[in-house]
Amino acid sequence: MVLYKTALVTGASAGFGYSICELLASKGLHVIAVARRKDKLAELAKKNPLIMPLVYDVTSNENIITKIEKLAPPFNQVDVLINNAGLALGQDKSQHALIEDWDTMVETNIKGLLHVTHALLPNMVKRNKGYVINIGSTAGTWPYEGGNVYGATKAFVEQFSRNLRTDLKGTAVKISVIKPGLCQDTEFSYTRFKGDAKKVFDVYKDTEAISPHDIADMVLYLISTPPHLNINSVEMMPVCQTYGGLSVTRNLDLKEHPN
Ligand SMILES: NC(=O)c1ccc[n+]([C@@H]2O[C@H](COP(=O)([O-])OP(=O)(O)OC[C@H]3O[C@@H](n4cnc5c(N)ncnc54)[C@H](OP(=O)(O)O)[C@@H]3O)[C@@H](O)[C@H]2O)c1
Incomplete structure (x- = not known):
């Protein structure tokens, strides 16, 4: 049984976030759906009156609390925070990667998650009620070629989740990190490969990957666990x-090369 009334889901306009909003609202939660694309959020909100769209860029300096406080009750008090907004950009080796891509991943996956958490956590602790679910990745634990900064941001998410858990000692506020591996039916690879359909196709070719519904089911399970x-x-x-x-690497050349 879900013991929470409201949830705020970042990255709600596509992929996991979209499915999480749909499922939680279908179970009777009031859901604030956060993302940058107004049209996608409007389409989502049409599916269930319990979904409240909120256009917000997690990398902005605006405190999300100022927006939430303006919402009608019960949307103005968040019980469950799903920190899902995030992205990978590029899969080139570090020596070929774009610094702008690294900056955007750090701004979104790390700073965005931190700012939203920092805004919402104090009220949860004050009320002794709340749940933070962070979406990490297997990339945060298991390195792969070209995963450089994306994997590192997700390692941050995992360690921050553990550290949060220690800070929440003595409270009833819960915290979990979900670390998915290969997932299909999201915009993740389109974003990572900047619309290169061939590269996206190759990622999922001949596989049956995790679906956004699988992730939403896991979120529902977590928020249904006993206190x-x-x-x-x-x-x-x-x-x-x-x-x-x-x-x-076999027969590796260990000699220095001239410039
Ligand atoms: N798909 C996978 O294989 C996979 C595997 C492991 C982990 N993950 C993680 O799971 C999460 C969701 O991934 P997904 O596959 O569902 O990706 P997705 O389909 O690309 O969705 C990403 C969502 O994040 C939002 N977003 C991006 N930047 C934002 C910003 N600055 N402010 C607010 N919202 C922002 C996007 O909406 P707007 O563009 O409208 O803002 C979109 O709703 C990410 O954290 C990702 O790293 C994905």
Whole structure:
């Protein structure tokens, strides 16, 4: 049974966030759906009157609280925060990556998540009621070529979640991190490969990956756990995906090359 009345979901205009909003609203929660694209949020909000669209860029300096306080009750008090907005940009090796892409990932995946959490957490602690669910990634634990800064931002999300958990000692506020592996039916790879349809196709070719519904089901499960139980971390992969092992370069050239 869900013990919470309201949820705020960042990154609600597509992928996981969209499905999470739909599912939580269908279970009777009042859901604030946050993203930058007004049209997508409007389309989502049409599906259920319990969904309140809120256009907000998590990288902006505006405090999200000023926007939430203006909403009609019960939307003006958030019980569950789903920090889902995030992105990967590029999959080139570090030496070829664009610094602008690195900056955007840090701004969104780290600073955006921090700012929204910082704005909403004090009220949860004050009321001794709340749940923060951070969307990390297997990329935060298991390195892969070209995962450089994206994986590092998700490692931050995982460690921040653990540290939050220690800070919440002595309160009833819960915190979990969900770390998904390969997921399909989202805009993630389109964003990462900047619309390169061939690269996107190759990511999912001949696989059955995790769906946004699987992630939404996990969120619903977590917020339905009894008050005494905190699930710290959930790592999810499709059955077709597993660990890659360490790599070895044979006949490696160790001599310095002239400039
Ligand atoms: N798909 C995967 O394979 C996968 C695997 C592991 C983890 N994840 C993580 O799961 C989360 C959701 O991924 P997804 O696959 O659902 O991606 P998606 O389909 O691309 O959705 C990303 C969402 O984030 C929003 N967003 C991006 N920048 C934002 C900003 N500055 N302010 C507010 N909203 C912003 C986007 O909306 P607007 O553009 O409208 O703002 C969109 O709603 C991300 O954190 C991602 O890193 C994804």
